[in-house]
Amino acid sequence: MADILGAKVDEEGFLIDLGDWSKEIAEQMAKDDDVSLSEEHWDVINFLREYFEEYQIAPAVRVLTKAIAKRMGKDKGNSKYLYSLFPYGPGKQGCRFAGLPKPTGCI
Amino acid sequence: MAIKKFMYLNRRSSFGTVYAIESLEVVLVAAAFDQDVSLAFIDDGVYQIIEGQNTNGIGMKNFSKTFHALGDYEINKLYVSAESLEERGLSADDLMPLVYEDEDDNWVEKSSVKVVSNAEISKIMSKQDVCFSF
């Protein structure tokens, strides 16, 4: 099985054990995707981790977008902005960097 | 895709079998496809939304927290059988306060949970396009 900095990941690169997550792992995942994590990325990643802690699920993109709009304003809570940060999808790629499982209903 | 009415009947408690968590997964998938989703809790299913669940001692995921996310998924029709509650010595006050924000009413927070009779659930069921029992 593949691993990132010693933490096991599944065939799509999501962490098997969410407890393995660290900032270094997120940085490494981003580097592998040719993304360098800015403060804006971290805002979303931290938001995703808090969301998971509260609700025990990775939110669907639609829900994530709405929730971010509510928390950080409409200029950030829109899919154009979120896709500019996470070109492979704020749900799929963002959740992966955040150490969360793939969002339910995400193909 | 045409919007269909889906109802999920939850009949079992949370942790003894996988039915409850599987049902919730399927519900979230349906919601991601913008369908009209409602949930009914009957028999031991009413235990799924009891307030104050804590799974620390059994090493399982406390997915009762996930029910609080349903409002954001626009799932706000949760029907609970009054008879099933009563048989188990429970009342509406024992249930989690699950809410949603009503888009058509200035985002006012409203309760998603309705305690209704079995006859009422039956009536709602008969209006669905699809019913899944878990």
Added chain:
Amino acid sequence: MLHTVNKSSFERNSLKSCINIIDDTSVILLIEDGVISATKNINSSMIANLANQGRVYALQGDVEARGISSKLVDNIKLVDYTGFVDLVVEHGTSVSWV
């Protein structure tokens, strides 16, 4: 509505759950081990009334496979797979009480 039940009333409470909630126009089809509930036994009072109203069906193949054809509660209607399909068509939405 059509309600199918595929577990024995001795193993699961799905038949009871179903009967508790269905309306007067609904019918029940017993399939797989659900047909055990079509026999005269200590639980059969649950379905006797419904059967008398002509609202309980059992899948013939499953009844015969289990050798219980002669033990059925009165007025249970046996259907084959074609009959199953007809019931689905006739009653619109169906629920399987797994």
